[in-house]
Amino acid sequence: MTAHFDVAIVGLGAVGSAAISHLSARGVKTIGIDAYYPAHALSSSHGDSRLIRLGYFEDPSYVPLLQRAYANWRVLETRLREDILTITGVLQIGKPDSKIVSGTRKSCNLHDLPVDTLDPDEMRRRFPVFALDEDEIALLDPQGGYLKPEAAVMGYLKLAASDGAALHFGEKVTAIEPGDNGVTVVSDTGRYSAGKVIVATGSWIGELVPALRDHAVPIKQVVSWYQPVDGFVTTPQRMPVFIRDEGENGSFFGFPSIGIDGVKVGRHAHFREPIDPNQPNPPVNERDTHLLDSFIRRRLPAAAGVRVRSTTCRYTMLPSEDFLLDLLPGDKRIVVASPCSGHGFKFTSVIGEILADLALDGDTDLPIGAFSFEAMERFLGARPA
Numbered sequence: 001m002t003a004h005f006d007v008a009i010v011g012l013g014a015v016g017s018a019a020i021s022h023l024s025a026r027g028v029k030t031i032g033i034d035a036y037y038p039a040h041a042l043s044s045s046h047g048d049s050r051l052i053r054l055g056y057f058e059d060p061s062y063v064p065l066l067q068r069a070y071a072n073w074r075v076l077e078t079r080l081r082e083d084i085l086t087i088t089g090v091l092q093i094g095k096p097d098s099k100i101v102s103g104t105r106k107s108c109n110l111h112d113l114p115v116d117t118l119d120p121d122e123m124r125r126r127f128p129v130f131a132l133d134e135d136e137i138a139l140l141d142p143q144g145g146y147l148k149p150e151a152a153v154m155g156y157l158k159l160a161a162s163d164g165a166a167l168h169f170g171e172k173v174t175a176i177e178p179g180d181n182g183v184t185v186v187s188d189t190g191r192y193s194a195g196k197v198i199v200a201t202g203s204w205i206g207e208l209v210p211a212l213r214d215h216a217v218p219i220k221q222v223v224s225w226y227q228p229v230d231g232f233v234t235t236p237q238r239m240p241v242f243i244r245d246e247g248e249n250g251s252f253f254g255f256p257s258i259g260i261d262g263v264k265v266g267r268h269a270h271f272r273e274p275i276d277p278n279q280p281n282p283p284v285n286e287r288d289t290h291l292l293d294s295f296i297r298r299r300l301p302a303a304a305g306v307r308v309r310s311t312t313c314r315y316t317m318l319p320s321e322d323f324l325l326d327l328l329p330g331d332k333r334i335v336v337a338s339p340c341s342g343h344g345f346k347f348t349s350v351i352g353e354i355l356a357d358l359a360l361d362g363d364t365d366l367p368i369g370a371f372s373f374e375a376m377e378r379f380l381g382a383r384p385a
């Protein structure tokens with residue numbers, strides 16, 4: 001006999017693990033299925049650290065969701081009795097008219113969020129690891145910091161299991177079949193009946209959601225870790241997390257020395273280099289490491305010691321670089337979640353709540369109107385051919 005669940009969650013990365021935990025905590029009978037294992041190297045949810053900040057330069061409309069996300073991260077920590085979120089402040093560095101700086105200021109003004117403006121002299125005094133050009137400034141978001149992705153995924157799964165969720169790893173879902181009496185989830189080793197299904201399969205989302213096949217594009221990202229030359233100035237107490245505008249080279253981000261590997265630096269890039277999610281990640285190449293090496297030497301000289309390691313991770317980009325969180329047009333029992341576009345991790349604590357609302361009630365009070373299939377179609381329609 002096919003086992004029946006109220007909600008099946010396909011994909012247990014950052015998004016699916018948060019969703020199954022929120023649902024299980026509400027007493028819902030859930031099953032979660034993942035093709036691999038928690039926070040594996042082909043997922044988008046590994047690599048020690050993820051940035052979180054409140055004065056969102058991308059768009060001020062994200063701020064209410066972020067406020068809820070912060071609250072939900074603290075709930076997760078309380079339930080786990082473990083630190084997931086560390087506040088270091090986040091520095092957003094660039095010329096005053098760069099999107100990173102002007103967008104942060106706009107968000108902070110609109111939502112009345114605290115922010116400090118630091119000129120190069122003040123940066124040298126307060127945060128000597130950073131080298132600024134004389135025409136640059138830094139905005140310090142005092143509520144920014146970093147999250148531990150592996151611990152968050154594991155933590156949500158642990159709570160879900162203790163609330164009664166069935167968790168299956170090493171099992172790939174091959175089809176989702178809507179029927180009159182529920183939805184059947186078919187995997188390479190079993191079949192499960194569910195009232196509702198949440199699809200949160202990261203860079204593989206197009207395989208199970210044909211409507212996203214051409215629009216959710218996996219790309220590679222490269223990050224490297226460096227042993228600092230001066231370990232004193234790169235501790236989380238002395239070096240905030242940062243994002244930095246580098247003009248035509250795009251933007252870079254980085255973290256203080258959190259673990260033994262040292263300072264981590266990445267470049268938000270590779271947007272025109274789609275990858276096949278079923279192949280191993282493309283290797284880190286010399287151009288990638290050259291760009292990161294030269295960035296850290298110029299911009300964080302005290303951190304630019306030996307490059308200890310580099311790794312690739314995956315973004316799943318949507319056309320508008322926003323998220324998609326919606327019921328599947330044509331079958332409202334299926335909830336689709338593609339909230340990456342390179343900046344989704346910090347939101348996953350609230351996205352889990354949103355997906356639980358959508359699966360149980362078909363709706364949510366949280367503001368997600370911009371993340372619908374309709375909004376995506378509108379964006380595509382307005383885009384120049």
Ligand SMILES: Cc1cc2nc3c(=O)[nH]c(=O)nc-3n(C[C@H](O)[C@H](O)[C@H](O)COP(=O)(O)OP(=O)(O)OC[C@H]3O[C@@H](n4cnc5c(N)ncnc54)[C@H](O)[C@@H]3O)c2cc1C
Binds near residue numbers: 013016051052203343
């Ligand atoms: C280098 C890098 C840096 C980033 N930095 C930040 C940051 O600083 N701040 C921030 O907020 N965000 C950041 N992001 C984005 C963020 O990490 C992602 O948005 C988030 O991790 C996406 O999680 P996910 O659950 O959607 O995907 P994943 O973690 O990839 O999870 C999807 C899961 O689905 C499973 N799956 C796929 N297909 C199937 C199937 N058919 N059957 C069963 N299981 C399946 C996979 O095995 C996988 O475990 C970064 C991403 C990268 C790569």
